[in-house]
Amino acid sequence: MTFSRSAFLAGLRDVAPMMLGVAPFGMITGVAAAGIGLTPLQAVGMSAFVFAGASQLAAISLLGQGAAFWVVVGTVFVVNLRHTMYSASLAPWLRSLVPSMRLALAYVMTDHAYAFSVLRFRREPADYPRRDYYLGVAVPLWGIWMTATAVGAGLGAQVPAGWQLDFAIPLTFIALLVPAVRDRPSALAAGVAAVVALAAQNMPYNSGLLVAALSGIAAGAASEARWSPTTPTASGDVEGEHRQGAEDA
Amino acid sequence: VNDLAVWSLFVAMGVVTLVSRASFLLLQDRAEPPPFFRRALQYVPPAVLAAIVAPELASTRSAAMGPLDARLPAALLAALVAWRTRSVLATFAVGMVALWVLTWLTGGAVS
Numbered sequence: 001m002t003f004s005r006s007a008f009l010a011g012l013r014d015v016a017p018m019m020l021g022v023a024p025f026g027m028i029t030g031v032a033a034a035g036i037g038l039t040p041l042q043a044v045g046m047s048a049f050v051f052a053g054a055s056q057l058a059a060i061s062l063l064g065q066g067a068a069f070w071v072v073v074g075t076v077f078v079v080n081l082r083h084t085m086y087s088a089s090l091a092p093w094l095r096s097l098v099p100s101m102r103l104a105l106a107y108v109m110t111d112h113a114y115a116f117s118v119l120r121f122r123r124e125p126a127d128y129p130r131r132d133y134y135l136g137v138a139v140p141l142w143g144i145w146m147t148a149t150a151v152g153a154g155l156g157a158q159v160p161a162g163w164q165l166d167f168a169i170p171l172t173f174i175a176l177l178v179p180a181v182r183d184r185p186s187a188l189a190a191g192v193a194a195v196v197a198l199a200a201q202n203m204p205y206n207s208g209l210l211v212a213a214l215s216g217i218a219a220g221a222a223s224e225a226r227w228s229p230t231t232p233t234a235s236g237d238v239e240g241e242h243r244q245g246a247e248d249a
Numbered sequence: 250v251n252d253l254a255v256w257s258l259f260v261a262m263g264v265v266t267l268v269s270r271a272s273f274l275l276l277q278d279r280a281e282p283p284p285f286f287r288r289a290l291q292y293v294p295p296a297v298l299a300a301i302v303a304p305e306l307a308s309t310r311s312a313a314m315g316p317l318d319a320r321l322p323a324a325l326l327a328a329l330v331a332w333r334t335r336s337v338l339a340t341f342a343v344g345m346v347a348l349w350v351l352t353w354l355t356g357g358a359v360s
C-alpha cells in the first residue's frame with residue numbers, strides 16, 4: 001500500500017487544534033514526574049513506553065507514595081482498559097492491514113486517534129487510505145507528548161520544593177474528573193471511589209487506589225442497571241468518549 | 250528510586266497498556282467486548298480520578314504547609330474553574346496560584 005500524503009495531512013489538520021490541550025497536559029505530566037524525583041530521561045522514557053497521560057499521572061502519584069510494583073501496573077492497566085473499546089471499534093476498519101502494522105497503530109492509539117478516525121472512516125469510501133489518516137492524527141500527538149513531557153521534566157527539575165508542584169497531580173485529575181461526572185451513576189462511581197479510597201488509605205502496598213477504583217466502577221455499573229437499564233448505542237459512545245477524552249493523551 | 254526498578258516498571262506499564270490497545274485489532278474474528286464490560290468501562294474515569302484525588306486532598310502531610318491546610322480550599326477553587334472552563338491548563342494555573350497565596354497567608358514555609 002502506498003503512502004497517502006493527503007490522508008495523513010487530513011488527519012493532521014483534524015488533530016491540530018487538540019495539540020493546544022495536549023501540550024500543557026504533557027508538560028504537567030513531566031513536571032509531576034520531576035516532582036517525585038524522576039530524571040528527565042526517565043520521564044520521557046515513561047511517555048515512550050506508556051503514551052497515555054492519565055495513567056502516567058496515576059503511576060507517578062503512586063510511585064511518589066512508594067507503592068508496590070504490581071499496584072502501579074494494575075492501576076495503569078485499569079486506567080487504560082478503555083482502549084479495548086477503541087480497539088474493537090477500529091478493528092473492522094483496519095482489518096486489511098498486516099498484523100505488524102495493526103500492532104504499530106495500536107501503540108500510538110489515543111482517545112483522539114480513535115475518535116477522529118472512526119468519525120472519518122464512516123464518511124469515506126471503502127478505498128480510503130485509513131492507515132495514513134490514522135497516522136496523521138496519532139503520530140503528531142505522539143511527537144507533542146514526548147516533547148511536552150521532556151520540557152515539563154526539564155522545567156520541573158529546576159523548581160524548588162516550596163513551589164509544591166506535586167499539587168499538579170490532584171489539580172490535573174480534578175480537571176479531568178469534573179467533566180467525567182455527567183449523570184447520577186457516574187457521580188455515584190466517583191463518590192464511592194472517593195469514600196473507599198479514604199477508608200483504604202492504609203491498605204498494604206498502596207493498593208487502596210485500585211480497590212477504591214474497582215468499587216466505584218462496580219457501583220456505577222450496578223446503579224446504571226437500576227436507573228437506566230439501556231446500554232448506550234455505538235454512535236453515542238463515539239461522541240461521548242471523544243468529549244470525555246478531549247484532554248487525555 | 251532505583252533505576253533498574255523504574256525502567257522495568259515502565260516496560261510492564263507499557264506492556265499492559267499495549268495489550269488493551271492491540272486486543273481487538275489483532276483478533277481475527279469479529280469479536281466484540283461483552284456488554285457488561287462496555288458498561289463498566291464508562292465508570293473507569295470518574296472512579297479512578299476520584300480515588301486518586303480524595304486521599305491527595307485529605308492527607309495533611311508536607312512540612313511546606315502552614316497550620317491550615319491550603320490544599321483543600323485551593324482544590325475546591327480549582328474544581329469550580331474546571332466546571333466552568335473545562336480547561337486543564339486554567340484549572341492547573343488557578344489551583345497552583347491559589348495554593349501559593351493560601352500557603353503564604355497561613356504562614357507556611359516557602360523554602
